[in-house]
Amino acid sequence: MTETAMTTAKSSKLNGFDLKTAGPAIALLILCVIGFLLNPAFLSEGNITNLLTRSAFIGIIAVGATFVITAGGIDLSVGSMAAVIAGVMIIVMNGAVDTFGTGLTTVLIGCGCSIILGLGAGLVNGLLTTKGKIEAFIVTLGTMGIYRSLVTYFADGGTLSLNYDIRGVYRPVYYESFLGLPIPVWVFIIVSIAGWFLMNRTAFGRYCTAIGSNESVAKYSAIKVDRVKTLTYVIQGLCVSLATIIYVPRLGSASSSTGVLWELEAIAAVIIGGTVLKGGYGRIGGTILGALILTTIGNILNFTDMISNYLNGTMQGLIIIIAVWLQRGDWGRKTSAD
Amino acid sequence: MKTFSKLGALATVATIALTGWANAENIKIGVSYPTPTHAWAAGMNWHAEKAEERLEALYPDVDLILVNSPDPSAQASALEDLVSVHQIDALVVLPFESEPLTDPVLNVKKSGALITVVDRGLSQPGIEDIYVAGNNPELGRVSAQYMKGRLKEGDNIVILRGIPTLIDNERFDAFMAEIEGSGINVLDHKHANWNRDDGFEVMQDFLSRFPDIDAVWAQDDDIAIGVVAALKQAGRDGNGMFVVGGAGMKETIKGIMDGNELVPVDVLYPPAMIATAMDVTVAAFKSNGPVAGRYILGATLITPENAASFYFPDSPF
Numbered sequence: 001m002t003e004t005a006m007t008t009a010k011s012s013k014l015n016g017f018d019l020k021t022a023g024p025a026i027a028l029l030i031l032c033v034i035g036f037l038l039n040p041a042f043l044s045e046g047n048i049t050n051l052l053t054r055s056a057f058i059g060i061i062a063v064g065a066t067f068v069i070t071a072g073g074i075d076l077s078v079g080s081m082a083a084v085i086a087g088v089m090i091i092v093m094n095g096a097v098d099t100f101g102t103g104l105t106t107v108l109i110g111c112g113c114s115i116i117l118g119l120g121a122g123l124v125n126g127l128l129t130t131k132g133k134i135e136a137f138i139v140t141l142g143t144m145g146i147y148r149s150l151v152t153y154f155a156d157g158g159t160l161s162l163n164y165d166i167r168g169v170y171r172p173v174y175y176e177s178f179l180g181l182p183i184p185v186w187v188f189i190i191v192s193i194a195g196w197f198l199m200n201r202t203a204f205g206r207y208c209t210a211i212g213s214n215e216s217v218a219k220y221s222a223i224k225v226d227r228v229k230t231l232t233y234v235i236q237g238l239c240v241s242l243a244t245i246i247y248v249p250r251l252g253s254a255s256s257s258t259g260v261l262w263e264l265e266a267i268a269a270v271i272i273g274g275t276v277l278k279g280g281y282g283r284i285g286g287t288i289l290g291a292l293i294l295t296t297i298g299n300i301l302n303f304t305d306m307i308s309n310y311l312n313g314t315m316q317g318l319i320i321i322i323a324v325w326l327q328r329g330d331w332g333r334k335t336s337a338d
Numbered sequence: 339m340k341t342f343s344k345l346g347a348l349a350t351v352a353t354i355a356l357t358g359w360a361n362a363e364n365i366k367i368g369v370s371y372p373t374p375t376h377a378w379a380a381g382m383n384w385h386a387e388k389a390e391e392r393l394e395a396l397y398p399d400v401d402l403i404l405v406n407s408p409d410p411s412a413q414a415s416a417l418e419d420l421v422s423v424h425q426i427d428a429l430v431v432l433p434f435e436s437e438p439l440t441d442p443v444l445n446v447k448k449s450g451a452l453i454t455v456v457d458r459g460l461s462q463p464g465i466e467d468i469y470v471a472g473n474n475p476e477l478g479r480v481s482a483q484y485m486k487g488r489l490k491e492g493d494n495i496v497i498l499r500g501i502p503t504l505i506d507n508e509r510f511d512a513f514m515a516e517i518e519g520s521g522i523n524v525l526d527h528k529h530a531n532w533n534r535d536d537g538f539e540v541m542q543d544f545l546s547r548f549p550d551i552d553a554v555w556a557q558d559d560d561i562a563i564g565v566v567a568a569l570k571q572a573g574r575d576g577n578g579m580f581v582v583g584g585a586g587m588k589e590t591i592k593g594i595m596d597g598n599e600l601v602p603v604d605v606l607y608p609p610a611m612i613a614t615a616m617d618v619t620v621a622a623f624k625s626n627g628p629v630a631g632r633y634i635l636g637a638t639l640i641t642p643e644n645a646a647s648f649y650f651p652d653s654p655f
Contacts, residue, residue, distance in 0.1 A: 039547060046572070047546040054539060157380025158654030159560075161589070175571055251534050251567055256375050258535070302543035305526050310502055312529070 023327035024273050024289035031293060031319070035300045042303055049182060051292070051299055053174075056184035057082075057243045059291035061262060062269040063195040063284060064239030067232040068136075069270050070199070070282030072212040075125060075233060076140040078240050079262035080147035085117045085244045086254035087151040090160045093170075102165035110170075110248075114241040121147070122237020126230030144263070152256040162252035174249040184246040188288075191242060196284040198235075205282075208232060212279025269294055272323045293323060364399040365623050368420035369616060370413060371432035371456070373406040377560070378585060381609035381655025382432070389613035393620050400620055410434040414442040421449045428452035428622065430615050436461045452622055456615045468622070469632040470615040472607045474505050476637035478512030480605050481555055481582050484639060488580065491521030493552040496544045498530040498537055498561045509557055509584075525551065530561045537564025545572045553580050559587035559604065566600055575600055585609075586640065586648055587655055595645045604640040606648060609655055611635055 035042035061078050068075045093110040100106045121143070128139040154160065162170070173183055181189075199205040207228045210218040219225050248254070271277055272293055273286025297319050301312050369390070374380040383406065390402040403424055407413035413434050420426045429446050433439040433455065440460045447453050447465055455466040485495060497513070500506040510527070517524065525548050530536040537556060544551065545568060554569075556562035562583030569575040583590055584605040593601055614633065622629045640648055 041546050044546060047543070050539075050542045050546065054542075152375055155377075155380075156654045157374035157383060158377040251538060251564060253534060253563070255377060255534075257533050298539070299543055302528055302540055303547050309499070309527070309529050 021274070021283075021286075024286050024293065024323060027272075027319075027323040027326060028289055028293050028296065031296045031300065035296065035303060038300065038306075039303045042300070047299070049177075049185075051295055052185045052188070053182045054299075055291045055295040056188040057247055058262060058265045058269055058294060059188050059288055060191045060239050060243040060246075061236075062266040062273075062287045062291050063191050064236035065266045065270050066195065066199065066273075066275055066282050066284055066287045067208055068236050069267070069275055069277060070212045070279055071208040071229050071232045072215060072279030073129060073136040073229060073232060074140065074267070075236050076137065076263045077121070077125060077143040077147055078236065078266055079259035079264075080144045080151070081118070081121050081237065081240045081259075082244050082247065082262060083151045083254060083256070083258035083260075084147040084154075085114050085121070085241055086248050086258055087154045087160050088117060089114050089244065089248055090162050090252075090254055091154060093166055094163045097163055097166065102163065102169060104169060106166055107170045107173075111245050114245050115238065118237040118239075118241025118244070119234055120237070121240070122234040123230065125237070126233030129233065130226035130229050148256065151254060151258065155255055157256070159253050159255040162248065167249070167252045170249040170252075172249075174246055187242060187246055191239065192284060192288050195287075199282055199284050204228065204231070209280060209282060212276075212281070214280075265294055266291075268320055272320060274327055290323075293319070365397075365428070365620075366401050366403065366424055366426045367428045367430065367616070367619055368417075368424060368426040368451075369402055369404045369430045369612070370416050370420065371406055371612065372413070372434045373408045377587070377655045378609050381650075381653050382612050384650075384653045384655070385610040385613045386616065389616045393616060397620065397624060400623070402616065407434070410438040413439060417442045417446055421446055421451070425449075426451050428454065428619050430454045430456060430612070430619050432456040432612060433458050433460065440465070452619065454615050454619045456612055467630045468615070468618055470611055470618060471632075471634055472611055473634050473637045474508040474607070475512035476634075477557075477584050477605050477607055478509040478514075479516045480637045480639050481557070481584065482513045482516035484582060484603055484605075485517065485522065485553060485555065486520050489520075489522050489552055492523070494523045494525050494548065494550055495553045495555060496525050496541075496548065496551055497527035497555045498540055498557060498565060499527055500529065500532040500558055500561070502529055506557075513555065530556070530558075530564070532558045532560055534560050534564040537561035538568050539564075541565040541568035542571070545569070545574060552578070554582070556581050556583045559583040559585045559590045562590065562601060569600070584637075585655075588650055588653055591640060591645050591649045592651075594640055594642055595649065597642060602641075606636070606638040606640055608635065608648070609653075610650075 041047060065075060089110045092113045093106050096106045096109050125140055125143055128134055129136045176183055178186055207223050210223060211225055211228060215225060269290035270287050272290035274283045275281060275286065297316050301307065301315060307315060369386055371382060372379060374383045386404055390404055393400055393402060403420065405416045407416045420429065429451050431443060436458055440462050443453060443460055444465055453466045454468040454470065457471050499510055528540045530540045541564060554565050556565045562581050565581050569579060581601050582603060583601060584607055586604055586606045586608050590601060590604050594604060618629050618633060
């Protein structure tokens with residue numbers, strides 16, 4: 001009796017575990033089937049390329065967010081950070097034209113500036129959280145407001161536009177392909193692999209998980225909690241700056257409406273992917289699928305006129321909740337309850 | 339005691355000085371609008387400042403006080419200050435939202451000031467003496483007329499709409515009413531939220547979904563920028579394809595002046611309407627003609643011929 005109960009529990013637990021890891025992949029697959037049934041053009045090469053390229057922004061930012069959330073933190077400032085970095089990049093590149101011309105040097109200066117700003121902004125968030133002992137939610141809520149108003153200020157309320165001559169040099173970073181895949185997708189792939197390696201194959205990744213599970217225990221286990229937590233925000237900042245570097249050449253402009261709600265999309269991607277919001281468990285692979293799911297929902301809604309435009313938000317909300325429920329719900333363990 | 343009387347004397351002197359200064363400026367007009375957080379509003383701010391300079395130079399006895407507020411309740415407080423501190427004779431107001439600002443504006447009216455409302459109406463009729471606004475249905479109608487002139491029966495268009503609001507509905511409904519019966523097919527319409535990024539992504543999806551699109555109504559210049567980038571990426575910017583935006587962004591108007599074939603025209607919904615409102619309000623004190631009434635600005639079709647008169651290179655919009 002006890003034996004059978006135990007085996008049932010064991011096997012169902014195994015099933016549940018499988019379903020949990022496969023959840024996001026299944027959800028994405030179902031979405032793709034729906035998309036194809038609605039319109040076969042959904043699976044056309046052009047649309048798939050668009051989808052992947054579009055996912056790159058949120059995906060890259062979400063890889064960084066996975067570290068922050070796994071270590072028990074949260075970063076609400078990423079959307080505003082992307083906007084302000086994009087704005088400063090444009091100002092710096094426009095200003096560098098006089099000295100360095102409209103060539104590659106100017107673009108590289110812009111990219112360098114983006115990376116320095118991203119690392120710096122991440123460091124500020126990290127230090128305020130750890131050394132300043134303020135909750136991450138409040139710190140990043142504050143910096144979110146600061147960055148958003150800074151970009152409005154830099155743009156004088158309007159839009160910052162990149163010099164047309166530099167655009168010609170910079171444009172390929174978004175629009176050109178390498179081995180059949182657009183460059184943003186390559187950046188996404190590289191960031192994902194690096195993130196996966198860091199999370200699953202290094203001491204740093206294990207520290208993040210340990211801190212997210214129980215910060216006090218981690219501290220007593222001689223983990224430099226403050227340093228690791230600060231580093232997660234710096235990684236997040238770096239990811240935002242990389243996303244911005246591939247975002248700016250798309251339309252060559254930044255305004256106060258750039259990157260609005262990206263923070264919530266990134267967090268949603270992370271959670272859909274199976275990472276736990278309160279920390280202690282992180283999955284980079286899931287995050288990538290989460291980002292793809294979010295972009296696919298928007299894409300599919302544009303491919304059909306069956307659903308009223310006003311209900312787009314409802315569909316997105318439903319799919320996010322279902323995707324997470326697929327992994328968390330008790331339905332997988334029904335047998336063990338008997 | 340001595341200090342008190344000294345202070346009292348100082349205060350009296352200060353009051354006299356202040357009143358004296360106030361008397362030099364006979365007509366005080368408060369101008370209140372939301373803090374610019376997007377390009378269109380930034381353009382409005384710029385035009386308001388230009389109009390202030392121009393009108394104050396023209397009439398030395400007119401003092402225009404520009405105040406912008408970040409939210410409806412701040413705007414309500416700003417209106418109270420304009421009455422109590424500045425004792426304005428007239429108010430030009432672009433309300434943040436109609437409902438919460440109706441009462442504050444009514445209170446200003448009770449102080450005896452002339453009221454000019456810009457762009458967004460109040461929720462009670464009869465408060466304002468002067469009303470100046472753009473014409474949203476006309477913007478849709480003029481855009482549709484241009485489409486009908488360029489396209490023939492059986493041609494296909496897609497529509498990118500703004501943020502789901504009354505303004506967007508008015509533009510869209512008037513466009514659809516005008517296009518009806520012309521034989522032009524509207525393949526689909528999606529919200530692009532008056533935003534470049536959304537314009538780009540929605541247009542990419544339209545291009546994947548519909549192999550044959552002849553023209554795009556983007557309704558707004560920001561959306562149009564995203565649409566143009568998507569068309570160029572897909573290589574579908576030739577063959578007589580064209581995009582109609584709206585508002586009157588300076589880059590778009592420059593493009594029209596330079597003969598851009600992809601965005602050949604624009605339909606005006608000008609942020610400069612605040613300047614019109616300020617002019618009319620000053621005229622209420624200076625002109626011998628009557629000015630009270632409703633001023634609905636035309637949604638002018640901007641073409642290469644008339645573009646120059648709508649081009650403000652120094653404005654942020």
